[in-house]
Amino acid sequence: MTLPTAAFEAGRYVGSIVYVEPAVVKLNLPHGTTSVAPSYSGHRVGRGEVGEFVVIEGETQGILGRITQIRLLDGDRLTVEPARKSEAVTANPIGTVQLLLSIDLATGKISRGILEHPRIGQYAYAAHPDLVKHAVEQNGGEAARFVELAHLPQSPTTRISFPPDAIFGRHCAVLGTTGGGKSWTLARLLGEIARHRGKAILFDPSGEFRTLNERAGHVWLGGQPATADDRRFFVGFPHKHLSESDLFAMFQPSGGSQSPKLREALQSLKLLHLAPELGTDGLLIKAQQAKAPVVNKQREHAAAIREPGAAYDITKLADQIYEECVFPTGGFQNNPNPASWGGADVNGRGYCTTLVSRISVLVHSAEMAPVFAPGALADLTVVIQQFLADDRYSILRVSMEDLPFEHHTRELVANALGHHLIKLARRGAFKDKPLIVALDEAHQFLNKSIGDEFNRVRLESFGLIAKEGRKYGLHAPLATQRPRDIPEDVLSQMGMFIVHRLINEKDRQIVEQACGSLDASAASFLPILGQGEALVIGLDTPMTMPVQILRPVNPPDSTPAAIWR
CATH class of the missing domain: 3.40.50.300 (P-loop containing nucleotide triphosphate hydrolases)
Structure with missing residues (x-):
């Protein structure tokens, strides 16, 4: 790996270091008050602009940095006023540079951090766009497979990949x-x-x-x-791709009476898809019916019913909820029959009316057709x-x-x-x-x-x-x-x-x-x-x-x- 261009060129000179901290340096900007930025080798050179990249010379390492602040000392503030232009006074801007990374001048290798801090009096130069591109694209790899994403703001011809x-x-x-x-x-x-x-x-x-x-x-x-x-x-x-919790969030059953009936209705409809002989007009009728045929099929198809994506006819869901509203035991009060379900639970159906209405509206709405129909x-x-x-x-x-x-x-x-x-x-x-x-x-x-x-x-x-x-x-x-x-x-x-x-x-x-x-x-x-x-x-x-x-x-x-x- 080598540098794509010379790191230090006289035409790109920005200024000299006058102050050094671990992550920040300050430098003189003798060209900082120039009203028009010059060009060098076809590229614009700011020579002292906020956001401009600079490279600081070193013995074995160059340091890439970015100018984050420019100011005049208090004694020089008036030197840039038009009334003082004719006087023999010179503005002396000071720039603050954030240090970003190190560049090995011999190999071109990019290193995070500052391996060799600059010294007072060392020079800073405007970074060539190709040098900035080199610093960003230092990952290596097959360039033809790179994602060409952007260009440098001040250099449209310098693509960043x-x-x-x-x-x-x-x-x-x-x-x-x-x-x-x-x-x-x-x-x-x-x-x-x-x-x-x-x-x-x-x-x-x-x-x-x-x-x-x-x-x-x-x-x-x-x-x-x-x-x-x-x-x-x-x-x-x-709808078969929606989980039970998804449907619950959509239909919003109450926690007391509606949630259990909705869960039972979903299981019954999934069972009917696997064992349609149990159904009547697509519904699993439970009132006054024997439990054994249903329980046996539930045991046989237990894994398939629990499988995510199990198919069922959701258009029957509202009616099936009503069919789940039955007493758990058949027979009579003095002669109960636990082998069958009892009659319809009118009160239970009343509690589920609002849920049934919501489901009917949603399932048959045109907006929900991609999901329910x-x-x-x-x-x-x-x-x-x-x-x-x-x-x-x-x-x-x-x-x-x-x-x-x-x-x-x-x-x-x-x-x-x-x-x-x-x-x-x-x-x-x-x-x-x-x-x-x-x-x-x-x-x-x-x-x-x-x-x-x-x-x-x-x-x-x-x-x-x-x-x-x-x-x-x-x-x-x-x-x-x-x-x-x-x-x-x-x-x-x-x-x-x-x-x-x-x-x-x-x-x-x-x-x-x-x-x-x-x-x-x-x-x-x-x-x-x-x-x-x-x-x-x-x-x-x-x-x-x-x-x-x-x-x-x-x-x-x-x-x-x-x-x-």
């Missing part, structure tokens, strides 16, 4: 306020995945990634064709399996823009999909071909509990992917405008942060706590980053890096509706 493992290997978080460019960044990452023939599934809650077309397939979960010529591919997510719609889990086996596509976008929020449907379905993917991962499905699961608007699905105190469900599937998916070949880039809503234990699993403009102070504090290498001076740039600008902070990057994200091949449709037309 990262190894795929540096971005996706330990997961990635794309953070930023609305309008900062996080969707732009996510689209850029997806484009690079497609370019390298990887595999990624994108959960798109807003529909803004409908513009993806390079090796991308699109499915719509929720909604209906707008016209007869609508060629969108609508899919369903059958998918009909001829393809099962999304089957579509995912087909996508994984089809080399023609690299991206599968699952549009959830028309999936309703009511009754927590969107959150529960996304959570169930996450559980499905982590289950596939544990079976080794992604060991040979890793899968990237990109989640836009991640704050909708993480760190949330839904349901009441009796039926509370934690949305934890994508948290599980972040915590343990990496060892199974399942990786999760997350994009959100609300970092404070992402669990701390999930953020701690992120190996790279791409942080766009953050205005909220709590969000900035969360990012500072999650990124050990983000110091206060670098964090101070977060509220003033421009559109598309970001700070890249990662375990495999030796320093916090300000970049301008490259234009995606297919930019997202993030334009809001015009207020005035």
Whole structure:
């Protein structure tokens, strides 16, 4: 490894060191009051600008740093006023430089930390863009497989690329306020995945990634064709993929009388799917019926009934709840018959009326059809399996823009999909071909509990992917405008942060706590980053890096509706 360019050139001279601390130096900036920055070898040279990278000369090591502050001594403040320009006075700006890393001048090797501190009087030079690029891309590896993500803000021709493992290997978080460019960044990452023939599934809650077309397939979960010529591919997510706790959170049974009846009704319908001869018009009638045939079949199919994804007819659920409202013992008061159920429990049915009404409305609503009445719609889990086996596509976008929020449907379905993917991962499905699961608007699905105190469900599937998916070949880039809503234990699993403009102070504090290498001076740039600008902070990057994200091949449709037309 060698340096791509000379580290010290006279035309890039910035100033001399006058003050040294362990992590900070101060230097004279003789050109700091120049109104126009010059160019050298085709590159702009600031020679004293906040945010500018400088390299400090040493005997065996060069030190890369960033100017974080520039000021004039009190006695020199008036020397820059127009009225004093004609006088023989000279301004003497002082710049504060944060020391970032060391560069071996002989080998070009990059080292974290400062191996050889500068001395008073040593020179500092504006860092050549190629030298900064070299410092960031010092991980090695096959350059052709790198993810081309950004360029230096002051040098559009200097592209910054990262190894795929540096971005996706330990997961990635794309953070930023609305309008900062996080969707732009996510689209850029997806484009690079497609370019390298990887595999990624994108959960798109807003529909803004409908513009993806390079090796991308699109499915719509929720909604209906707008016209007869609508060629969108609508899919369903059958209710059998929802766990019992998911259904409880959706239907909200009371803890006393309704929950037991709902649980019994679900078990009865699953049993009828396996032993239809027990049923009458799709229902398991219990009133005044013998228990033995049902109990024997329950024992025979116990494992299949408990199996996740067991099929049943949910359209019969409301009526089956009423059929569960029977007295536990048949016969008469003076001659009970424990071998059969008793008659209908009218009071019990009355207690379940509100639950039955809720279920009937939900199961038969048009908005919930992809879950409760998918009909001829393809099962999304089957579509995912087909996508994984089809080399023609690299991206599968699952549009959830028309999936309703009511009754927590969107959150529960996304959570169930996450559980499905982590289950596939544990079976080794992604060991040979890793899968990237990109989640836009991640704050909708993480760190949330839904349901009441009796039926509370934690949305934890994508948290599980972040915590343990990496060892199974399942990786999760997350994009959100609300970092404070992402669990701390999930953020701690992120190996790279791409942080766009953050205005909220709590969000900035969360990012500072999650990124050990983000110091206060670098964090101070977060509220003033421009559109598309970001700070890249990662375990495999030796320093916090300000970049301008490259234009995606297919930019997202993030334009809001015009207020005035």
